[in-house]
Amino acid sequence: MLKIEALERLIHELTRLPGIGPKTAQRLAYHILKSPAEYGQRLSAALIDVKANIKMCAECFNFTDHDSCFYCLDPHRHEESLCVVEEPSDIASIEKSQGFRGRYHVLHGAISPLDGIGPDQLKIRDLLNRVERKMDTPHPIREIIFALDSDLEGDTTVLYISRLLQGKGLKLSRIAQGIPLGSDIDYIDDRTINRALLNRTEL
Amino acid sequence: MLKIEALERLIHELTRLPGIGPKTAQRLAYHILKSPAEYGQRLSAALIDVKANIKMCAECFNFTDHDSCFYCLDPHRHEESLCVVEEPSDIASIEKSQGFRGRYHVLHGAISPLDGIGPDQLKIRDLLNRVERKMDTPHPIREIIFALDSDLEGDTTVLYISRLLQGKGLKLSRIAQGIPLGSDIDYIDDRTINRALLNRTEL
Numbered sequence: 389m390l391k392i393e394a395l396e397r398l399i400h401e402l403t404r405l406p407g408i409g410p411k412t413a414q415r416l417a418y419h420i421l422k423s424p425a426e427y428g429q430r431l432s433a434a435l436i437d438v439k440a441n442i443k444m445c446a447e448c449f450n451f452t453d454h455d456s457c458f459y460c461l462d463p464h465r466h467e468e469s470l471c472v473v474e475e476p477s478d479i480a481s482i483e484k485s486q487g488f489r490g491r492y493h494v495l496h497g498a499i500s501p502l503d504g505i506g507p508d509q510l511k512i513r514d515l516l517n518r519v520e521r522k523m524d525t526p527h528p529i530r531e532i533i534f535a536l537d538s539d540l541e542g543d544t545t546v547l548y549i550s551r552l553l554q555g556k557g558l559k560l561s562r563i564a565q566g567i568p569l570g571s572d573i574d575y576i577d578d579r580t581i582n583r584a585l586l587n588r589t590e591l
Numbered sequence: 592m593l594k595i596e597a598l599e600r601l602i603h604e605l606t607r608l609p610g611i612g613p614k615t616a617q618r619l620a621y622h623i624l625k626s627p628a629e630y631g632q633r634l635s636a637a638l639i640d641v642k643a644n645i646k647m648c649a650e651c652f653n654f655t656d657h658d659s660c661f662y663c664l665d666p667h668r669h670e671e672s673l674c675v676v677e678e679p680s681d682i683a684s685i686e687k688s689q690g691f692r693g694r695y696h697v698l699h700g701a702i703s704p705l706d707g708i709g710p711d712q713l714k715i716r717d718l719l720n721r722v723e724r725k726m727d728t729p730h731p732i733r734e735i736i737f738a739l740d741s742d743l744e745g746d747t748t749v750l751y752i753s754r755l756l757q758g759k760g761l762k763l764s765r766i767a768q769g770i771p772l773g774s775d776i777d778y779i780d781d782r783t784i785n786r787a788l789l790n791r792t793e794l
Contacts, residue, residue, distance in 0.1 A: 390683055391661035392654055394644045398637040404630065406622050407615065418680045419609050421641055421654060427607065428642040432635040434601040438624055439631040441597045451595055451624060458594035477621045480593055 449494040449511045451476045459492050466490040467527035472515065472534050474498050482535055493518065498541035499548055512549055519556065531559040538565050652697040652714045654679045662695050669693040670730035675718065675737050677701050685738055696721065701744035702751055715752055722759065734762040741768050
């Protein structure tokens with residue numbers, strides 16, 4: 389419809405991004421076209437840079453531009469507690485909460501048979517190896533906190549890994565499920581209220 | 592917060608796009624990071640390409656990858672009617688409507704004193720010159736249809752240009768303002784209903 393090949397190609401590539409439909413992609417492409425040439429160059433360079441310079445941390449599988457990630461290199465974090473997350477981006481959310489000062493382990497997904505994702509596609513074996521490896525060091529892992537998504541895939545993954553870790557003397561927990569802070573009970577779904585009642589905390 | 596420089600730079604560049612906040616930019620950046628390297632390269636190349644190969648049509652100021660744009664080169668379009676739009680992207684919307692088969696003229700904005708945009712920053716002088724230039728050819732422009740946004744800036748621009756064109760024997764019109772097709776009157780704002788009543792069409 390636009391009859392400009394270069395523009396249609398950019399729109400096509402943009403629509404492959406999550407949450408970007410054809411209309412938004414068109415708006416973005418025109419914005420880029422009207423921006424100074426330096427902007428397109430900077431964005432283009434940043435894209436190449438991200439793929440060229442970022443890899444996975446050998447210890448926790450977070451993304452990093454060094455051999456180990458920021459959280460694995462930080463000597464002030466507690467060695468004995470490990471927070472297991474699905475995606476590297478989840479780490480930023482947990483850090484913002486300021487509720488955790490230990491180390492992380494990124495699974496890179498959750499078990500989802502419907503999507504063909506089994507335990508072997510995830511960093512589960514690496515988690516077990518990491519726990520074993522630390523056992524005989526001065527700083528063994530004592531607690532594992534699962535901060536996975538609160539959905540079927542998250543539930544399955546927590547159940548699967550926790551069974552593998554049973555009997556190793558580890559404290560296993562999952563972040564609480566309940567009503568979000570500042571929420572109006574009227575607007576919370578039944579299953580969440582049910583879970584919040586079940587997990588009620590004593591006063 | 593992410594502690595990865597290349598990733599934060601990409602997020603920063605993405606947040607400069609319209610409608611992309613920090614949260615969306617982060618999601619897009621992680622998606623790109625998890626995509627195959629070829630995707631980042633293709634998107635990056637498409638960005639550079641758009642800026643390198645697209646320029647303004649010398650006749651109508653639409654974007655084009657040739658000297659003249661697709662609509663100016665098409666010999667089957669009516670020469671005598673000209674549709675004036677604010678942005679090149681508006682042309683695609685009008686084409687999709689299949690309601691116009693003439694030529695276009697892109698103003699590249701609308702008069703907006705608050706944003707410091709006066710008539711001289713727009714392609715208004717070029718529109719007048721184009722009308723004059725065509726006067727003595729076998730295909731003079733006879734009708735000008737304004738398809739500008741339905742806001743204060745659009746109104747001002749239509750008024751300004753139509754005054755300059757008065758007395759040249761041209762048929763001047765503006766696309767109709769009224770309730771959109773398929774809309775529920777309950778949800779339409781007062782001013783639109785007022786305008787729709789004023790511009791009612793006889794049956």
